[in-house]
Amino acid sequence: MSYREEHYFKPGHTNHISESGKEGVDFSNYSNEDLVSLWRETLKKGMHGICFSMYEDGQEPGDTITEEQVERRIKILKPYAKWIRSFSCIEGNENIPRIAKKHGMKNLVGAWLGDDLEKNEQEIEGLIQLAKEGCVDIAAVGNEVLYRKDLTEQELLAYILRVKEALKGLNIPVGYVDAYYEFSHRPSITEVCDVILSNCYPYWEGCSIDYSLAHMQQMFSIASHAGQGKKVIITETGWPSQGSSLGGAHSNAENAMKYFINSQEWSKKDNIEMFYFSSFDESWKVGAEGDVGAYWGLWDKHENLKF
Numbered sequence: 364m365s366y367r368e369e370h371y372f373k374p375g376h377t378n379h380i381s382e383s384g385k386e387g388v389d390f391s392n393y394s395n396e397d398l399v400s401l402w403r404e405t406l407k408k409g410m411h412g413i414c415f416s417m418y419e420d421g422q423e424p425g426d427t428i429t430e431e432q433v434e435r436r437i438k439i440l441k442p443y444a445k446w447i448r449s450f451s452c453i454e455g456n457e458n459i460p461r462i463a464k465k466h467g468m469k470n471l472v473g474a475w476l477g478d479d480l481e482k483n484e485q486e487i488e489g490l491i492q493l494a495k496e497g498c499v500d501i502a503a504v505g506n507e508v509l510y511r512k513d514l515t516e517q518e519l520l521a522y523i524l525r526v527k528e529a530l531k532g533l534n535i536p537v538g539y540v541d542a543y544y545e546f547s548h549r550p551s552i553t554e555v556c557d558v559i560l561s562n563c564y565p566y567w568e569g570c571s572i573d574y575s576l577a578h579m580q581q582m583f584s585i586a587s588h589a590g591q592g593k594k595v596i597i598t599e600t601g602w603p604s605q606g607s608s609l610g611g612a613h614s615n616a617e618n619a620m621k622y623f624i625n626s627q628e629w630s631k632k633d634n635i636e637m638f639y640f641s642s643f644d645e646s647w648k649v650g651a652e653g654d655v656g657a658y659w660g661l662w663d664k665h666e667n668l669k670f
Contacts, residue, residue, distance in 0.1 A: 387576040387625035395617070399670045402620040405627050406661065406668075412446035412471065412638035413661075414599060415459050416645050420664055423647035428455030434462050439666060440642055441466050448598060448638045450506060451475040452489025453482070460498040471560075471598070471638065473503035473540065476522060478513045487522060491529045499535055502526055503560055503598070506540040509549060516549060523555050540598045543582040546589035553589055561586040562599040565622075569610020572618040575602070576625040583635065594636075600626055601640035604669060606655030614655050620670060623661070 390398065415436070417428055433455065440447065448471040449459040460470040472493055474486035493499050504523045508514045514522075519539065527537045536557035543561040546553045553559065563582040565575040579600060586595045602622035603614040612618075623639065630637040644664040648656030663669050 386580070387628065388621075390621055398617065398620050401624055402670050403668075405624045406443055408627070408631075409442075410444045410627060410639055411630060411636050412448055413440055413444040413642050414448045414638050414640045415440070415450075416641045416643035416660055417450075417456060417459070418645050418647055420646050424451075425454065428458070430455075430458045430462065433458040436643065436666070437462050437466055437468070439662065441468060445469060446471060446500070446638065448503075449473060451486065452493060453485050457489055457493060460493050461496070464498045469500040470498055471501040471503060471596075472499045473506055474522075474526070476505040476508045476514060476519070477511075483522070487526060490526060494530050494533055494535055501558060501560075501596075502530060502535055502537045503540045504537060507542065507562070509541055509545055509552070516551060520551060520555060523552070527555070527557075536594075538596075543586040546586050550589075553591075553593075556590075556593065559586050559590040559593050559595040560598045561595055563597050564600060566602050566609065566612045566614075569612050571611035572602075572613065572621055575612075575622055576629060579626065580629065597630070597635060597637040599638060599640040601659050603655040603658040604660075605658045607653060609655075614658065616670060619658075 418426070419432070422428065437447070446469045447459060447463040449456055450473045452472065452474050460472045463470050472490060474490040476483050476486060490499070490502055494502060504526050505519055508519055509516065523537060523539060530537060538556040538558040538560040539552055540560040540562060543563050546559055546561065561583070563579050565578040568578070570578045583595060583597060602619045604616045604619035606614040608614055626637065626639070629635070641659045643662045643666060644658055644660035646657050646664055661669060
């Protein structure tokens with residue numbers, strides 16, 4: 364996800380969270396050792412879901428990834444999460460839901476849509492095929508394509524309706540993934556979604572770690588209001604462990620641990636289905652997101668737990 368300037372977190376602005384809005388664990392008396400211990404304990408309790416990081420060093424989207432690589436990473440994640448979220452249905456990504464299902468995990472499977480209509484066809488057909496194989500528990504038709512302006516609303520709508528028609532009778536919810544506020548702005552898209560798949564990143568809005576949990580809760584509330592009773596799933600949220608800072612959001616190990624702990628505790632307490640971003644660090648992402656792009660994983664690029 365890229366920086367969302369139009370929703371930048373500003374003190375005194377209407378989207379500012381007041382002092383009373385601060386929630387979560389009081390870390391003021393925690394040593395670094397205490398923080399690492401709580402982070403590991405929280406991870407050991409398990410997550411609802413994790414976003415699958417596909418690429419090793421030297422790999423990037425467009426490369427075809429082997430089943431062996433996918434299986435190795437699925438095995439690492441299995442003890443810690445019930446669900447896997449994948450982002451594409453081609454170039455080896457189709458192996459993710461198949462292998463996750465084999466290991467007893469559930470799948471939120473995404474078709475990656477963009478301005479390449481030929482690839483879109485491959486993605487949509489791949490998603491439908493995986494669903495018919497029984498590998499899809501929730502289908503996501505597109506990820507932030509409206510934010511990126513890769514497709515028009517009508518084009519996206521046609522893809523969603525096509526997938527819904529193809530999956531009729533399979534009892535698989537179909538939705539679209541985008542930033543939490545897009546569902547308020549796009550009622551025609553929201554209406555056809557069975558489930559609201561919402562990305563919520565206090566970091567990308569320059570929010571201080573002290574207010575990040577309350578700000579994320581506000582994001583969830585905005586998506587919930589737009590959904591008018593439909594289930595809302597947080598499909599991405601996370602915090603980078605190093606790299607440049609953004610406004611009041613500082614990228615470091617301490618804040619990454621705090622954000623993970625607070626988001627997991629809140630999601631369990633309030634029974635929120637959340638997919639944490641991300642599993643492994645991916646070096647290729649520096650081009651798209653700046654230096655922080657490579658440091659969103661709970662595991663480093665060598666598949667070792669970070670802390």
